[in-house]
Amino acid sequence: MTTESHSLMKEIDQVDSMVKWLASFGQSDSGGVNRLLYSPSWVQAQHALENKMKSYGFITHFDSVGNLFGKLQGSTPNTKTILTGSHIDSVLNGGIYDGVYGIIASLLAVKKLHETYGTPKKSIEVVSLCEEEGSRFPLTFWGSGNITGKYTLEDIEGIKDTDGVLFSEAMKNAGFDPVQYSSPQRNDIDCFIELHVEQGIVLEKKGSSIGTVSHIVGQRRYTVTITGESNHAGTTPMPYRKDALATAGHFISYISEKAIQTDPQLVATVGKINASPNVPNVIAGEAQFTLDVRHFKEDVLDEFCDHLANYFKQVAQKREMEITIDQWMNVQAVKMDPSLTELSKLAATEKNITFEPLISGAGHDAQVFGTFCPTSLLFVPSEKGISHSPKESTKKEDLEKGIELLTELLYRLAY
Amino acid sequence: MTTESHSLMKEIDQVDSMVKWLASFGQSDSGGVNRLLYSPSWVQAQHALENKMKSYGFITHFDSVGNLFGKLQGSTPNTKTILTGSHIDSVLNGGIYDGVYGIIASLLAVKKLHETYGTPKKSIEVVSLCEEEGSRFPLTFWGSGNITGKYTLEDIEGIKDTDGVLFSEAMKNAGFDPVQYSSPQRNDIDCFIELHVEQGIVLEKKGSSIGTVSHIVGQRRYTVTITGESNHAGTTPMPYRKDALATAGHFISYISEKAIQTDPQLVATVGKINASPNVPNVIAGEAQFTLDVRHFKEDVLDEFCDHLANYFKQVAQKREMEITIDQWMNVQAVKMDPSLTELSKLAATEKNITFEPLISGAGHDAQVFGTFCPTSLLFVPSEKGISHSPKESTKKEDLEKGIELLTELLYRLAY
Numbered sequence: 001m002t003t004e005s006h007s008l009m010k011e012i013d014q015v016d017s018m019v020k021w022l023a024s025f026g027q028s029d030s031g032g033v034n035r036l037l038y039s040p041s042w043v044q045a046q047h048a049l050e051n052k053m054k055s056y057g058f059i060t061h062f063d064s065v066g067n068l069f070g071k072l073q074g075s076t077p078n079t080k081t082i083l084t085g086s087h088i089d090s091v092l093n094g095g096i097y098d099g100v101y102g103i104i105a106s107l108l109a110v111k112k113l114h115e116t117y118g119t120p121k122k123s124i125e126v127v128s129l130c131e132e133e134g135s136r137f138p139l140t141f142w143g144s145g146n147i148t149g150k151y152t153l154e155d156i157e158g159i160k161d162t163d164g165v166l167f168s169e170a171m172k173n174a175g176f177d178p179v180q181y182s183s184p185q186r187n188d189i190d191c192f193i194e195l196h197v198e199q200g201i202v203l204e205k206k207g208s209s210i211g212t213v214s215h216i217v218g219q220r221r222y223t224v225t226i227t228g229e230s231n232h233a234g235t236t237p238m239p240y241r242k243d244a245l246a247t248a249g250h251f252i253s254y255i256s257e258k259a260i261q262t263d264p265q266l267v268a269t270v271g272k273i274n275a276s277p278n279v280p281n282v283i284a285g286e287a288q289f290t291l292d293v294r295h296f297k298e299d300v301l302d303e304f305c306d307h308l309a310n311y312f313k314q315v316a317q318k319r320e321m322e323i324t325i326d327q328w329m330n331v332q333a334v335k336m337d338p339s340l341t342e343l344s345k346l347a348a349t350e351k352n353i354t355f356e357p358l359i360s361g362a363g364h365d366a367q368v369f370g371t372f373c374p375t376s377l378l379f380v381p382s383e384k385g386i387s388h389s390p391k392e393s394t395k396k397e398d399l400e401k402g403i404e405l406l407t408e409l410l411y412r413l414a415y
Numbered sequence: 416m417t418t419e420s421h422s423l424m425k426e427i428d429q430v431d432s433m434v435k436w437l438a439s440f441g442q443s444d445s446g447g448v449n450r451l452l453y454s455p456s457w458v459q460a461q462h463a464l465e466n467k468m469k470s471y472g473f474i475t476h477f478d479s480v481g482n483l484f485g486k487l488q489g490s491t492p493n494t495k496t497i498l499t500g501s502h503i504d505s506v507l508n509g510g511i512y513d514g515v516y517g518i519i520a521s522l523l524a525v526k527k528l529h530e531t532y533g534t535p536k537k538s539i540e541v542v543s544l545c546e547e548e549g550s551r552f553p554l555t556f557w558g559s560g561n562i563t564g565k566y567t568l569e570d571i572e573g574i575k576d577t578d579g580v581l582f583s584e585a586m587k588n589a590g591f592d593p594v595q596y597s598s599p600q601r602n603d604i605d606c607f608i609e610l611h612v613e614q615g616i617v618l619e620k621k622g623s624s625i626g627t628v629s630h631i632v633g634q635r636r637y638t639v640t641i642t643g644e645s646n647h648a649g650t651t652p653m654p655y656r657k658d659a660l661a662t663a664g665h666f667i668s669y670i671s672e673k674a675i676q677t678d679p680q681l682v683a684t685v686g687k688i689n690a691s692p693n694v695p696n697v698i699a700g701e702a703q704f705t706l707d708v709r710h711f712k713e714d715v716l717d718e719f720c721d722h723l724a725n726y727f728k729q730v731a732q733k734r735e736m737e738i739t740i741d742q743w744m745n746v747q748a749v750k751m752d753p754s755l756t757e758l759s760k761l762a763a764t765e766k767n768i769t770f771e772p773l774i775s776g777a778g779h780d781a782q783v784f785g786t787f788c789p790t791s792l793l794f795v796p797s798e799k800g801i802s803h804s805p806k807e808s809t810k811k812e813d814l815e816k817g818i819e820l821l822t823e824l825l826y827r828l829a830y
Contacts, residue, residue, distance in 0.1 A: 198650065199647055199650050200647060200649075200650025200651055200652075201646075201650075201651060201655050202650075202652060202655075205655065217649060219649070221695060221696075231616075231800060232614055232615060232776070232777060232800070232802060232803070233682065233684035233686055233707045233709070233776075234615075234632060234634070234682065234707075234709050234775075234776030234777040234778075235613065235614050235615025235616075235617075235775070235776040235777050235800065235802075236615055236616060236682070236776070236800060237615075237617060237679065237680075237682065237776075238671065238674050238675045238679075238681070238682060238683075239675070240616050240617075240620065240800070243671065243684070245667060245685055245686070245688060246667060246668065246670075246671040246685065248664070248667075249663070249664040249665070249666070249667025249668040249670075249671075249685065250664070250667075250668040250671075251664070252660060252661060252663075252664025252665075252667075252668075253661065253664040253665040253667075253668050255661075255664075256653065256658065256661040256664075256665075259653050260653045260654070264652065264653075265652075266653070267648065267649065267651065267652065267653060268653075269648035269658070269695075269696070269697075269698055270660055270661065270664070270699075271648055271660070271690070271692075271693070271694050271695045271696060271697050271698060271699055272690065272693045272694055272695050273660060273688055273690050273693070274693075275686070275687065275688050277686075278686070278687045278688070278689075279686050279687055280636060280684075280686045280687050280705035280707055281636075281684070281686060281707050282684075282686050283684055283686060284685075284686055290695035292648045292649075292695055292696050294648070294649050360649075360650070361647070361648075361649030361650040361651070361652075362647060362649040362650050363649075385646060385647070385650065385651060385655070387647060387650075388647070
């Protein structure tokens with residue numbers, strides 16, 4: 001049995017206007033949104049959402065770090081709850097769909113299910129997670145990290161924002177005084193379902209409305225420093241040079257070529273480079289670049305990164321230069337729950353919604369839940385792949401398909 | 416007939432101490448020298464040199480921009496003068512041999528010739544050129560440019576140093592009031608001979624004491640800007656990327672490889688690079704780098720630079736990126752006088768001084784004189800090729816060989 005698409009379509013027309021309503025809390029001059037954790041716009045948005053939840057008949061509460069829950073109580077006693085939602089915080093001048101879409105979609109889906117089918121067997125909770133981006137404080141996943149017990153108050157000790165405001169002070173000012181902190185860890189979660197904008201271009205390129213995510217990638221980040229010899233650009237013949245930037249150029253070019261050859265799911269990026277002295281007529285004595293490598297399999301990451309390190313060292317040795325490769329990030333890949341992923345695909349197929357199995361190359365709250373409880377991550381397309389920008393957008397039709405699928409999935413899980 | 420090496424050697428032992436004496440005017444904390452055009456240390460150095468010239472019996476004068484001449488009058492009437500010397504100004508915290516060595520060597524050579532052989536047939540003048548480096552004002556070769564009539568007072572109109580001091584004001588303060596300017600152009604120069612430190616590593620690598628320079632290279636400089644698409648480093652598969660930095664890396668690597676293949680005398684340098692937004696986890700939407708290409712043949716420069724431009728455009732088009740190639744410097748190659756170069760080689764051979772025919776990859780006053788009168792440029796080695804640095808050094812033995820050869824050359828030309 002499926003939900004009735006026709007009547008549902010009328011309701012979910014609301015999604016676009018509701019996203020825009022939430023975007024009004026912290027709207028930026030350029031049409032984006034600034035809603036940093038515990039800021040006034042964040043406080044307003046969470047309280048506006050709480051009121052909305054109440055108006056839908058949900059039982060609401062904030063946990064001690066500011067995660068907002070709206071519950072539709074199930075009829076079966078002692079069952080765990082189905083959690084669905086995403087994060088309310090934004091990056092600086094971010095897009096209006098990132099995070100928020102997942103919250104609005106969850107709200108509308110649960111409201112519709114309640115209106116159409118009444119009380120579910122299992123409880124469903126919509127969650128507006130307080131923080132994911134790490135945009136205000138140098139710490140990410142504060143919301144999901146607290147619910148899953150990965151963070152406690154100790155993790156924010158001494159952490160300040162760029163204005164020097166302590167994390168704990170910001171919490172207190174937003175109405176969540178650390179003095180009253182009690183662990184928000186939940187032990188009653190059946191599963192977590194997150195619907196999010198893709199923030200990439202694959203779905204648009206494939207012409208699909210939904211991405212069914214099987215894995216969230218592991219990430220390795222490095223800083224590579226090459227030390228050669230700074231010298232006169234005119235008087236040093238090519239064979240006598242130890243040109244750090246020429247060698248960096250070779251490596252950067254090699255990284256792209258090798259990544260393409262290695263695996264279609266592998267991405268490797270050199271986003272940042274600095275040369276020294278960085279003057280047109282002086283051979284660079286030092287060049288430093290970052291390397292960001294992502295894949296969903298640890299062995300592929302290991303092999304690729306080891307290969308690069310060996311190649312870099314060999315070339316540097318041959319060219320008589322020094323090289324250091326400093327790893328500063330290592331995030332493990334997380335697998336989404338295969339049976340939930342299968343259920344999504346089945347539901348999409350039955351509802352004639354086009355979908356594409358995907359790997360998420362970006363981090364999401366689902367990766368924190370993924371090692372804690374069965375978790376599913378679903379994407380809708382991002383126009384031109386743009387995200388973290390006021391230009392972020394998703395076609396209304398795709399926003400609707402996302403809600404339709406989420407409603408169907410929740411129906412199958414809770415009723 | 417050659418000069419008598421034995422007695423000469425005693426005299427030229429002075430060279431090292433005289434270089435260090437001149438370095439005392441503007442000595443930097445790190446053992447280098449700061450002697451910017453028209454600065455107090457520059458004024459002191461020129462006047463100290465004038466006194467030294469007088470003590471050697473030379474007839475001295477300053478021209479109206481501050482070039483200092485010390486003349487040994489020849490016996491033959493109505494003959495042109497043989498000019499020898501180099502520049503007195505330094506870069507910021509520069510080496511103590513750059514420029515100065517050529518002046519000291521000329522002084523000691525002419526003094527010795529006078530003492531040994533008396534009055535020459537042709538007049539010889541030692542010149543301490545006021546400016547070559549362009550370190551204080553954005554203008555180079557002010558000294559040689561005035562003597563050869565390439566510059567007049569108009570060329571410095573409105574030009575200021577980084578402290579906002581006008582060029583004309585600095586001139587006036589140093590004792591060369593522009594109001595009293597009369598063109599320092601000389602029409603009585605027979606030839607110009609410049610002895611200079613190599614500022615490169617070729618002579619040291621070859622184990623030679625002298626470089627006989629046949630050409631000073633032409634220089635082309637460009638800024639290359641690649642515009643791709645800034646995107647998420649995690650969610651953008653490799654084939655969908657327009658990574659400006661990866662493409663820049665490919666070009667930088669290609670430039671080096673192609674330069675090595677093209678011609679042993681060709682040098683091509685990417686010394687400066689900037690990427691945007693220059694963040695580890697964002698694909699660079701723009702990358703900009705400089706390109707400095709040098710060779711002594713215009714057709715080699717043309718062909719190489721055209722090839723690169725075509726290759727860059729082809730690759731950019733294939734990768735669907737924009738590219739602009741902006742040329743901002745084009746200095747023509749200058750040939751030194753072949754008969755003077757031959758005379759130097761002959762003299763070196765007869766005096767058992769090891770020499771190496773060279774192309775100068777750096778600019779020198781000799782390139783300004785080179786299109787004005789027969790000109791010769793001779794090098795002594797720079798230890799480890801280091802220059803424009805307090806670490807700049809030349810072995811005493813090589814300093815002496817340089818003076819020995821210059822003395823012989825002047826003898827053959829003037830006596």
